[in-house]
Every structure is written in C-alpha cells, then in structure tokens.
Amino acid sequence: MASFKPTKIPVFPKLGEKITEDTLYWKNYKAPVQIKEFGAVSNIDFSPVAPYNFAVTAFTRIHIYGLFSQEPVKAFTRFKDTAYCGRFRSDGQLLVAGCEDSVVRLFDVSGKAALRMFKGHTKAVHVTDFTSDHYQIFTGSDDYTCRLWDIPNAAELTSYQEHTDYVRCGVASKLNRDLFITGSYDHTLKVFDARTDKSVMSMDHGQPVESLLLYPSEGLLVSAGGRYVKVWDLLKGGQPLVSLKNHHKTVTCLALSHNGHRLLSASLDRHVKVYNTTNYKVVHNFDYAASILSLALAPEDKSIVVGMTNSILNIKHRKNPEESKEVTGQQRRRPSYRVFVKGKNYVPKQDDYLVSKPVKQHLAKYDKQLKKFNVSQALDTALKMSAHGRKPEITVAVIKELERRGTLKNALAGRDEEQLSRILRFLIGNMFDARFTPVLATAADLILGIYHSVVGQSAIVDRLLRQLQELLEKEIDYQKNLLEVLGMLDTMFASSLPLKVSCPGMISGSNGLAQGEASTSRSQLQVT
Known part of the structure; x- marks a missing residue:
C-alpha cells in the first residue's frame, strides 16, 4: 500500500517591506545588550572624544559606560534627589547635570565630588548644556526660567523668564558661544542671545516640547512634542518646513546619524523611526519592549543606545564585516549537520545485509x-x-x-x-x-x-x-x-510605432497598372 502524501503547502513571495539600503544598514546590528538601571533612563549622552564613553542619567545616579562595557566605569551618586540631563563638555573632561533639588552640579569626569554647584533655580532643573566656549553653561528649570552661568566663578550671568511653563529641553549652538535654544511645555521654542536681555526668535510648536535638535550647519532646528516632529528654518526667521506625525504617542527624544542624512525620533509608543532628511519619509523602524525616554547614537553609528521607562538600558552594537562573514559561515555549516547525515552516503557491499529503519511520518x-x-x-x-x-x-x-x-x-x-x-x-x-x-x-x-x-x-x-x-x-x-x-495603452503604443511599407508590392502593382493602360490604348488604335 502506498504511503500517504502530505498536503503540499506552496511558498508564495512575501508581500512585505522592500529590502532597501536603509533596511540593510539599520538591521546590521547585533542582538541587544540590556542593562538594568536603578530607575527610568531619562538621558543618554556620548562623549565627543575617544574612547566615546556615554553618560546614562537614571534616578539619583549618573553612570558612565564604556562603548563595549556592561558595567559602569564611573558613577556619580552625589545627588540628593532625581538627577536630570547629564551632558559632556566638548572636550569630554567635564560633565554637568541638573537635579530635582534645583541645584546644578558640575563634575570632573576623572573625579567623584562636584567641582561646582550652581544655586539659583527654585524648582527642578531638567535642562543643562555647555556653551561652545567651554566656560559657560545654560540651564532650564521648572520655575519657567533659563539661566546662563559662568563656570570659573560659579556665578549667574543672565536669567531669562519668558516661558510660561516648565522648560524641559534645550540645545546650545556649537558655532556661536552666545546662542542657545530652549523648548517649553508652553508649546514655544525660543532662541536666546547672551548679548541681549530677551529672546531673539520664538516659534510655536503647538504641543508641549520634549526635545530639540540642531543640525550641524545650525540652519535647521528639529523639535519634538506631542505626536509631532517639526523642522524649522532658522535662517528664514524660524519658518516651519516640515511637520511629521508618524508616532502614536508622545515623541520624547531625537538623534541624528553621523553624516546628517538620517533623523531618528523615539516615542512612548515603543518605536524609533528613521527619516530620510532629504524628503523626511520613514525609511526604517525599530521596536522596543517599553516606552522610550532617551536615545543616542555613537560616533559613526557604531551603537544605538536606548533608555526606557522600565529602567532598562538597551544597547545595540554594529556588526563588523568580519563578524558578518563569520556568522554567515556558521549558518552554512551547522555543528549538528554531521550528526544527521552520518552514514547517509555509505554504500553497502555485495555481501552486506542491510537493515533499514522505518522512518516515522509526521503529519499535520x-x-x-x-x-x-x-x-x-x-x-x-x-x-x-x-x-x-x-x-x-x-x-x-x-x-x-x-x-x-x-x-x-x-x-x-x-x-x-x-x-x-x-x-x-x-x-x-x-x-x-x-x-x-x-x-x-x-x-x-x-x-x-x-x-x-x-x-x-x-x-x-x-x-x-x-x-x-x-x-x-x-x-x-x-x-x-x-x-x-x-486598450488605451495598446492604441498609443501602436500609433507611436512607424508604419512599415512594403515597397516591392507597390512597385509590382504600379507596373501592372501601367501595362494594363498600354494594352487598352493599343486595342483602341486597332478599332479605329
């Protein structure tokens, strides 16, 4: 009796996403390394100098990790309450951070205790950053003010009180030491010049602003708040260029690839969207297990670091070309392959008695x-x-x-x-x-x-x-x-083709007509 033949399930081509250069580029990362922090990871900042360590601000601590370390190489724990916005100076030697107790602390990366403590805010300080001259910092607080401080004297230089709600994000210019930009829950973005006593430009985002990002040329500014990511042209007085709405929940942070060709936005909806900065279309998407609060890219996009509300720090490292080749080779020669094919190619001799083992058929x-x-x-x-x-x-x-x-x-x-x-x-x-x-x-x-x-x-x-x-x-x-x-296309294609005329037929036809006319004329002459 013939054995039962299982139903053959045809394999159809997948109707999914197209494989593009962006898909290959952004999927070329290893399995993520996950590190448990002491609280929600609110900020991640990479040092701009080698070895490119990154500072992770979570709860009452700031941990500094090496690019490939799974344990912190440094920890700053001298905070009385929740710390915010730990950021490196451009030389990588100093780090500044705000705190829930309204005090701004300045640390030497190679030390432990705070070098300076800036007191003047009356509520939590969520925004800190260095100006491009290395000697000043600016801060933004829940007391609706943003302030400029002098590092050597630990003194307040200027205070601006133009926002009408919490100041929760900001970015300093890398090209002009006097310019910095803040974003607030009053839906506005304001550009400040330290040489004046008020803001020089204001823009309305339309939602509470959570994150700001300056392009390297500093002609474009990106703001994130609510479900929107908006791009502003600073050279044209803050004119809005693009408004993107690709997330389902509040967008919390922004990042830019090393070449400036891709913009990344992360949200509470657990997704990271990658945009092409030429047309601002989504070219890739990352999914995570929890809502995202912070996002940072290592130099040359070698690592993607994401901080989430569940206190998990997620790190993805880019694969090296050698590692990709090794993985491909391992996939081709699996260790268990020899076990399954052992003895399959053995040919019995003439006098051998072959005992065959019945193969059990597994059916759906x-x-x-x-x-x-x-x-x-x-x-x-x-x-x-x-x-x-x-x-x-x-x-x-x-x-x-x-x-x-x-x-x-x-x-x-x-x-x-x-x-x-x-x-x-x-x-x-x-x-x-x-x-x-x-x-x-x-x-x-x-x-x-x-x-x-x-x-x-x-x-x-x-x-x-x-x-x-x-x-x-x-x-x-x-x-x-x-x-x-x-049918229309067939007609158009047919009419666009050149007509092919059969010349020999026309010539023979004309010769026949001429001969007929000649014979007629001869018969008429004979009758006459």
Whole structure:
C-alpha cells in the first residue's frame, strides 16, 4: 500500500517591506545588550572624544559606560534627589547635570565630588548644556526660567523668564558661544542671545516640547512634542518646513546619524523611526519592549543606545564585516549537520545485509484527518490554523487538495450558521488575493450552489454574502477599468510605432497598372 502524501503547502513571495539600503544598514546590528538601571533612563549622552564613553542619567545616579562595557566605569551618586540631563563638555573632561533639588552640579569626569554647584533655580532643573566656549553653561528649570552661568566663578550671568511653563529641553549652538535654544511645555521654542536681555526668535510648536535638535550647519532646528516632529528654518526667521506625525504617542527624544542624512525620533509608543532628511519619509523602524525616554547614537553609528521607562538600558552594537562573514559561515555549516547525515552516503557491499529503519511520518493535524477521509474536519482545522497563524496558504492548499480529490463539495456541505460564516469570512478576506483567486473562486461557486436555497434565513450569512457580492462587483469594475486602460495603452503604443511599407508590392502593382493602360490604348488604335 502506498504511503500517504502530505498536503503540499506552496511558498508564495512575501508581500512585505522592500529590502532597501536603509533596511540593510539599520538591521546590521547585533542582538541587544540590556542593562538594568536603578530607575527610568531619562538621558543618554556620548562623549565627543575617544574612547566615546556615554553618560546614562537614571534616578539619583549618573553612570558612565564604556562603548563595549556592561558595567559602569564611573558613577556619580552625589545627588540628593532625581538627577536630570547629564551632558559632556566638548572636550569630554567635564560633565554637568541638573537635579530635582534645583541645584546644578558640575563634575570632573576623572573625579567623584562636584567641582561646582550652581544655586539659583527654585524648582527642578531638567535642562543643562555647555556653551561652545567651554566656560559657560545654560540651564532650564521648572520655575519657567533659563539661566546662563559662568563656570570659573560659579556665578549667574543672565536669567531669562519668558516661558510660561516648565522648560524641559534645550540645545546650545556649537558655532556661536552666545546662542542657545530652549523648548517649553508652553508649546514655544525660543532662541536666546547672551548679548541681549530677551529672546531673539520664538516659534510655536503647538504641543508641549520634549526635545530639540540642531543640525550641524545650525540652519535647521528639529523639535519634538506631542505626536509631532517639526523642522524649522532658522535662517528664514524660524519658518516651519516640515511637520511629521508618524508616532502614536508622545515623541520624547531625537538623534541624528553621523553624516546628517538620517533623523531618528523615539516615542512612548515603543518605536524609533528613521527619516530620510532629504524628503523626511520613514525609511526604517525599530521596536522596543517599553516606552522610550532617551536615545543616542555613537560616533559613526557604531551603537544605538536606548533608555526606557522600565529602567532598562538597551544597547545595540554594529556588526563588523568580519563578524558578518563569520556568522554567515556558521549558518552554512551547522555543528549538528554531521550528526544527521552520518552514514547517509555509505554504500553497502555485495555481501552486506542491510537493515533499514522505518522512518516515522509526521503529519499535520489536517493531513491526519485527510488520511482518515474526514474532509469536513480537515477543512475546519485548516481554517483555524490560518486564523491563528495568519497563513491563508494552508487553507488554500487544503481546499485545492479537496478539489483534486473531488470531495470539496462534501467538505463544504452540511454546515451550520457559525461554520458557514467562518468559511465566508475567509473567502472575503483572501479571495481577491491574486495568489489564491483561482482556488477560492471555485469554492465560492460551490457554496452558492449548495446554500442558495437557504438564503434569507440567516441575517449573518446574508450580510456576509452581500459583502462578498459587493467586493466581487468592485473587483469586476477594477478589471474593466484595467482592460480599458490596457486598450488605451495598446492604441498609443501602436500609433507611436512607424508604419512599415512594403515597397516591392507597390512597385509590382504600379507596373501592372501601367501595362494594363498600354494594352487598352493599343486595342483602341486597332478599332479605329
């Protein structure tokens, strides 16, 4: 007796995302390294000088990690309350941070205790940064003020009180020591010049501003707040250029790739979006396990570091070309491969007695039911598997096998309202997929032939049949329109081709006409 042949599930091309250069570039990272911090990671900042350590601000601590270390190489714990916004100076030697107790602290990266403590704010300080001359810092606080401080004297130089709500983000110019920009929960962005006593430019983001980013040329400013990411042209007085709304929840942080060609935004919706800075379209997307509060890129995009609300620091390191080759080689030669093929290529000799071991056939549940000729149960099992695994090709393959056996009508007949509704929903969802149409159209035709007499007795079945009819009519209209367009294109292509004239035929025809005229004239002369 011949063995049972399992149902062959066809492999269809995936209708997913296209493989682009961005997909290959941003997916070329190793499995993430996850480090548990003491609280939500609110800020990450890379040192601008080698070895490019990064500072992680979480709860009452600031930890400094090496680029490939899983334990902090340095820790600053002299905070009485929650620390905020630990940032390096451009030479990597100093680090400044705010605190919930309203005191700003300045640290030497090689030391432990604070070098300077700046007191003047009355509420929590969420924004700190160095100016480009290395000798001043600016801060923003929940007391609605932003201030400029002198580092050598630990003295306040200027105070601006133009915001009407918490100041939660800011960025200093790297090209002009006197310029810095702040963002506030009053929906505004303000550009300050230390040489004046008020802001020199103001922009309305329309949402509480959570993060700011300056392009290296400093002609463009990016702001994030609410679900929006907006780009502003500072050279044209803060004119808005682009407004992006690709996140489902509040956007919390921004980052720029090393070459400035890609902009990254992270959100509480657990996604990191990568935009092309030429047209600001999303070219890639990262998913994380929890809401994201902070994001930073290492120089040359060698690492992506993300801080989340669940106190997890997620680090992804870029693969080296050598490592990629090694991984590919390991995939090609698996260690267990020799175990499975051991002895397979052995050829018995003439006098050897060969003992063959029966190979157990593993069948899917629907194949077991097909083997027992339970065609209705096999179809039901395939429908359930397609619903749970989202693989309609399984059900289509079973329907095709039932049609080949001539038992498809038996499998579809005798259904109650619930079972028939399940089949109709599957047809509605997949019948107009070009990969499945030839098989499912036959099944739909059989269903209409079997159940035409019970139409009107079930409201659910009638509704599904009407929906199927509407979709079918739309598909027919689409096909008619496509045929009309195809006819138009054929006409245009035909008219654009040059006409090919058969010259020999024309010449022979003209010669024949000339000979006929000559013979006629001769006969007329003879009559006369």
